[in-house]
Amino acid sequence: MKVFRADLHIHTVLSPCGDLEMSPRNIVEEAARKKLELIGITDHNSTRQAEVVRQLAHQRGIAVLTGAEVTTREEVHCLAFLPDEERRLLFQHFLDEQLPVIPNSEGRFGYQALVDASDNILELEERLLITGLRAGIGEVEQEVHRLGGLFIPAHIDRSVNSIFSQLGFIPPGLHFEALEITRFVSEESARQRFGIAEAVTLTASSDAHYPQDIGAACSLFYMHDLSFAEIRLALLGRDGRKVMPQPKENR
Amino acid sequence: MKVSDLVKEFQLTVFSGESGLDREVEGGYVSDLLSDVMGFSRENQVWITLQTHQNVVAIASLKDLAAVILVKGFRPEERMLEHSNNEGIPVLGTSLSTFEIAGKLYRLLCPEEILPPAV
Numbered sequence: 001m002k003v004f005r006a007d008l009h010i011h012t013v014l015s016p017c018g019d020l021e022m023s024p025r026n027i028v029e030e031a032a033r034k035k036l037e038l039i040g041i042t043d044h045n046s047t048r049q050a051e052v053v054r055q056l057a058h059q060r061g062i063a064v065l066t067g068a069e070v071t072t073r074e075e076v077h078c079l080a081f082l083p084d085e086e087r088r089l090l091f092q093h094f095l096d097e098q099l100p101v102i103p104n105s106e107g108r109f110g111y112q113a114l115v116d117a118s119d120n121i122l123e124l125e126e127r128l129l130i131t132g133l134r135a136g137i138g139e140v141e142q143e144v145h146r147l148g149g150l151f152i153p154a155h156i157d158r159s160v161n162s163i164f165s166q167l168g169f170i171p172p173g174l175h176f177e178a179l180e181i182t183r184f185v186s187e188e189s190a191r192q193r194f195g196i197a198e199a200v201t202l203t204a205s206s207d208a209h210y211p212q213d214i215g216a217a218c219s220l221f222y223m224h225d226l227s228f229a230e231i232r233l234a235l236l237g238r239d240g241r242k243v244m245p246q247p248k249e250n251r
Numbered sequence: 252m253k254v255s256d257l258v259k260e261f262q263l264t265v266f267s268g269e270s271g272l273d274r275e276v277e278g279g280y281v282s283d284l285l286s287d288v289m290g291f292s293r294e295n296q297v298w299i300t301l302q303t304h305q306n307v308v309a310i311a312s313l314k315d316l317a318a319v320i321l322v323k324g325f326r327p328e329e330r331m332l333e334h335s336n337n338e339g340i341p342v343l344g345t346s347l348s349t350f351e352i353a354g355k356l357y358r359l360l361c362p363e364e365i366l367p368p369a370v
Binding site for chain 2: 073074136137138160164165166167168169171
């Protein structure tokens with residue numbers, strides 16, 4: 001069994017609130033500097049920037065989970081990760097169908113730039129990405145799992161856009177591989193405050209919108225290798241694998 | 252005032268939970284954050300929201316609310332309908348916005364709070 005440092009919640013320049021410095025190149029450099037071995041690329045309601053980051057990071061020996069931070073109809077933020085490029089594209093198609101067309105006029109909410117590996121802007125996403133999808137949380141979860149993906153309700157300790165703020169409690173029948181906490185809460189207090197059993201995995205991640213925040217919180221994955229299958233098993237705590245959240249500001 | 256009186260007064264659609272139409276109404280609460288409603292709503296209030304998730308009825312039941320009114324033509328999700336019927340908490344609907352239906356409800360429930368127009 002090995003230990004891998006992971007930060008599964010990182011935004012890029014494609015997110016309107018993501019800093020312009022959050023290009024694939026800068027993200028990979030910063031992740032390497034922070035000694036992360038696994039990162040998640042999670043722009044709001046879009047997976048389009050993730051594949052470029054994955055390719056760049058691969059050259060530096062860093063694994064990337066490609067996905068998105070989905071805003072459900074109830075405005076719950078949830079991380080979704082897809083197992084391969086084919087299914088990422090299928091999930092992107094789902095997002096495109098479910099995203100209401102609200103123009104991000106003149107970049108009012110911040111520019112949403114899709115860039116290549118050398119920081120060249122390929123296109124500006126016209127539709128506002130931070131709005132809620134038409135699909136509810138149950139529908140999104142089912143689509144992610146139909147595609148063999150991972151579903152992780154994000155920053156559950158935040159007072160807005162968390163599963164607890166929007167829905168009061170975790171809906172019965174919702175399936176998820178883990179719940180994410182921010183760097184501002186300890187694992188113990190999160191478990192106590194929300195009544196989360198030890199059997200449920202908590203991940204801690206940075207939700208970085210600026211390069212310096214990458215790795216501000218991370219999780220240690222105890223598993224055999226960095227394959228998608230191993231990551232899933234670690235999240236599920238199977239056969240001795242496990243995930244230990246490291247919300248930094250409480251260590 | 253009963254839930255059925257509101258249905259008549261505002262021509263609300265009754266989606267489900269008919270068995271609760273004779274519940275007493277003692278006020279209203281407006282919020283789309285379910286955690287907020289869990290914390291601050293009170294018994295026998297009518298909850299006005301655009302959320303259509305099953306958890307809405309679970310919270311209405313937990314807090315003993317009189318009914319839920321969905322605004323702007325929103326319809327309850329399937330699981331919400333089931334819970335509503337099981338719990339006997341009416342889920343009602345209006346095409347009005349939250350502002351409009353909340354204003355009408357306030358006027359009806361708290362007429363003494365509304366100042367007469369200045370002459």
